[in-house]
Amino acid sequence: MLAAKSEVQVDNEQVRVTEWRLAPGSATGHHTHGMDYVIVPVVAGEMTIVAPSGERSKAQLAAGKSYFRKAGVQHDVLNETSTEIVFLEIELKP
C-alpha cells in the first residue's frame, strides 16, 4: 500500500491544519486521533475506512462539506478509487 502524503499548513497554539493527499491505492495507516478534529474535503471522493476490528465502511466526500469528530477515533483510511482524495484535517488543540 502506498503511503498518503501530508503537509502541515498551519500549526500554532490553537490549531493544526494538515492537507492529506491519498493517491489511488494509498492509505494513511492505522492511527488514533489525539485531538477533536474537523475534516474539509477539497475534492469529491470516496474513502474506505477500516476500523481496528477490521470492519470496512465507505464514506462519501463532497468538496467543502465538513464534518466534526471527537478525539479517540481509531482507523485506517484507504483510497480504493481511481481518483486522488484530498482533504484538510483541522485539529483543535485543547
Place this chain on the structure above:
Amino acid sequence: MLAAKSEVQVDNEQVRVTEWRLAPGSATGHHTHGMDYVIVPVVAGEMTIVAPSGERSKAQLAAGKSYFRKAGVQHDVLNETSTEIVFLEIELKP
C-alpha cells in the same frame, strides 16, 4: 451590494464551521471577528478586502490552501469578480 450567503455546517463547544458563498457583486458587510479562525477556500478566486479605514486590498484564494487569523480582525469582504467565491470559516472557540 448583494449579501453573501452563509450556512453553519458544525457548531459545538469547540468550533463553528460556516460555509460562505459570495456571488459576483456581493459582500459580507463590515464585521469584527470575535474568535481566532481558519479560512479554507473551496474554489479558487479573488476577494476584495476593505479595512475600517476604507483601504482596499486583494487576496488570492486557492482551493484547499488554508490560512489562520487572530480574533479582532475587522473588515468587509467583497466579490468584485465574475465567479462565485466559496470558503469555509472555522472559528475556534476559546
